[in-house]
Amino acid sequence: MRHILFWTATAAAAALVGGCDSNRAETDANIAANDSDAAVQASTDDAPAVPMIDASGKVIGEVRSGDGPDGARLMIDARGLPPGEHGLHIHDAGLCELPDFKSAGGHWNPTGKKHGSGSADGAHLGDLSNVTVGADGVLRTDVAVAGTYLRTAQPSAQAILGGDGAALVVHAKADDYKTDPSGDSGDRIACAVLGTAEAGSVSSTDASGTAAANTQ
Ligand SMILES: [Cu+2]
Secondary structure, X not given: OHXXXXXXXXXXXXXXXXXXXXXXXXXXXXXXXXXXXXXXXXXXXXXXOEEEEEXXXXXXXXXXXXXXXXXXEEEEXXXXXXXXXXXXXXXXXXXXXXXXXXXXXXXXXXXXXXXXXXXXXXXXXXXXXOEEEOOOOOEEEEEEEOOEEOOOOOOOOEEOOOOOOEEEEEEOXXXXXXXOOOOOOOXXXXXXXXXXXXXXXXXXXXXXXXHHHHXX
16 A cells, blocks of 8 residues: 555656656556456567657657457557547558658558448458547557457457558548548558567667657
C-alpha cells in the first residue's frame, strides 16, 4: 500500500510539472490494464515500437504491435495531429515515403473485398474504425484487428506482415465506411511501417525518446 500511495503522489507531481511524462505513465498504465491475458502481455512486450511520422517526416509518436487472442493488436501513441475524427487503415505495403505516403499502396485487402463495413461487398481487412484525436493533438488507441495476426501463425487468419509488410496510415478526414476505395478519408497525414523493428533498425527507446523531444 505504501508503494501505491508513493506512486500516486509521484504521478500527481509529474502531472503538475509537465504533461509529457504523466501522459506516458498513463499510457503504460492503460496498456498494462488491458493486458490481462498473459499471452498478449508476452507478445506485445516482445514487439519493439516503430516510429509514426507525419507528412514532413517528423516523428510524432510510435506504434507497438503484437498478436493477441482477438487478432493482431496495434497500439498508437502519437501527438501533434489535427484534433477530430480520422480514418485509420492498414495499407498494403510497408513503405512510408514523403510527402504523401502513396508508397504504402491501397488498403490491405487479402480477401478481395470492397472498402468499408457499410458496403455490401466490404470490408477490407485493413479497414479500421475511425480514431479521435483530442483537442491536445494526442492520439492514443489500442486496436484489435479480428481475423488477422502479425507474426504468430493462427488457423483461418491472415498475416498482416506477409509479402512486403504493411503500413498503418492516419488520414486527414473521417472514413465514411462505404466509399470505395478509401472511405473518402482524404490525404494520408501520418504513417508507420509495421514490423521494421524486427530487423533491429529502430529500438523502442529511440522511437519514444525522439517523439518526446520533438513535442517539447
Ligand atoms: Cu487509408
